[in-house]
Amino acid sequence: MTAGLAGLPIRDELRGHTPYGAPQLQVSVRLNTNENAYSLPDEVVAAMERALAATLRDLNRYPEREAVALRAGLAAYLGHGLDASRVWAANGSNEVQQQLLQAFGGPGRTALGFTPAYSMHPLISTATGTGWIDGRRSADFGLTVSDVVAQVREHRPDVVFLCSPNNPTGTSLPLDVVSAVLDEAPGMVVVDEAYAEFRRPGTPSALELLPGHQRLVVTRTMSKAFALAGVRLGYLAADPAVVEAVQLVRLPYHLSALTQAAASAALAHADVLLDTVEAVKHQRDRIVATLRDYGLTVADSDANFVLFGQFRDQKAVWQALLTRDVLVRDVGLPGWLRVSAGTPAETDVFLAAMKELV
Ligand code: PMP
Numbered sequence: 001m002t003a004g005l006a007g008l009p010i011r012d013e014l015r016g017h018t019p020y021g022a023p024q025l026q027v028s029v030r031l032n033t034n035e036n037a038y039s040l041p042d043e044v045v046a047a048m049e050r051a052l053a054a055t056l057r058d059l060n061r062y063p064e065r066e067a068v069a070l071r072a073g074l075a076a077y078l079g080h081g082l083d084a085s086r087v088w089a090a091n092g093s094n095e096v097q098q099q100l101l102q103a104f105g106g107p108g109r110t111a112l113g114f115t116p117a118y119s120m121h122p123l124i125s126t127a128t129g130t131g132w133i134d135g136r137r138s139a140d141f142g143l144t145v146s147d148v149v150a151q152v153r154e155h156r157p158d159v160v161f162l163c164s165p166n167n168p169t170g171t172s173l174p175l176d177v178v179s180a181v182l183d184e185a186p187g188m189v190v191v192d193e194a195y196a197e198f199r200r201p202g203t204p205s206a207l208e209l210l211p212g213h214q215r216l217v218v219t220r221t222m223s224k225a226f227a228l229a230g231v232r233l234g235y236l237a238a239d240p241a242v243v244e245a246v247q248l249v250r251l252p253y254h255l256s257a258l259t260q261a262a263a264s265a266a267l268a269h270a271d272v273l274l275d276t277v278e279a280v281k282h283q284r285d286r287i288v289a290t291l292r293d294y295g296l297t298v299a300d301s302d303a304n305f306v307l308f309g310q311f312r313d314q315k316a317v318w319q320a321l322l323t324r325d326v327l328v329r330d331v332g333l334p335g336w337l338r339v340s341a342g343t344p345a346e347t348d349v350f351l352a353a354m355k356e357l358v
Pocket of ligand 1: 033034091092093094095118163166167192194195220221222223229232233234
């Protein structure tokens with residue numbers, strides 16, 4: 001017998017922590033990690049197969065280190081006058097955010113986020129030695145200009161995380177809140193837009209604010225709307241100097257040749273892949289409306305998931321859904337659960353189960 005982890009000279013701030021991760025359970029209706037419920041269309045599978053096959057013989061060589069062709073494709077997809085010099089890619093937006101904290105956070109520095117928001121922001125901060133400051137939201141999970149300005153002024157963080165649409169609430173941030181943070185914050189402002197493609201019409205992206213704001217970074221991912229969670233491809237858009245900064249901390253050849261080929265081939269078929277977005281949004285809106293009909297409180301959502309409650313014991317409801325073969329997410333917010341919008345059939349099963357439970 002060894003003393004296990006406690007017997008190792010692990011960093012103090014990691015002691016007692018458990019690895020992040022939602023349960024990966026074998027159930028028929030998996031609505032707990034905000035994946036895209038649709039598998040890839042044949043046309044895209046075929047294109048990715050061809051692209052991957054073309055790289056195989058040369059896998060004895062390291063990949064293109066700066067992934068310029070992929071970054072150019074991502075920039076073209078984003079529009080807004082972006083080019084490869086303003087876009088950076090890594091293994092999921094999680095790795096992008098880790099690189100940002102390695103470059104702009106770290107020991108002796110702080111990052112501020114507004115809880116509840118994406119739970120990896122504090123975890124990546126801790127892992128990079130960046131002090132985490134848990135900012136507040138109002139009871140309805142909203143975030144106003146005066147809320148954010150007061151907290152940024154109080155803490156003067158090196159990095160501010162904003163999440164829009166916010167996970168787990170689903171709400172988008174008005175651009176005046178992002179602008180106010182940019183005006184007040186002394187350091188970098190990272191807007192996590194992992195769910196941007198699911199926004200309702202008229203909801204702007206922080207990409208619009210990039211011109212003239214050198215400290216603004218917008219992170220995106222192919223894990224959600226593009227249905228490519230398994231590929232692990234996230235990216236950022238920012239000033240070229242931000243791309244230079246993350247290149248100082250990235251590991252050489254961090255994006256495998258297979259990842260670059262798969263992501264580029266998928267991007268070339270972005271229109272086909274993104275066809276599922278409208279279907280997902282439709283199910284999301286159906287979940288919001290139906291759960292409200294059932295008398296529940298449901299946050300408006302610009303994402304591919306819905307936060308709903310309030311339950312006296314959300315753990316009991318989570319368990320009761322699991323008993324009915326439906327897996328949703330307990331995000332650790334007392335009284336609330338989060339469900340991803342699935343296919344129409346998956347949504348039927350979830351809503352029928354909820355009808356029994358309320
Ligand atoms: N940001 C937010 C808000 C998320 O919810 C997620 C995934 N759950 C991510 C980033 C990370 O996505 P990925 O690393 O797959 O790009």
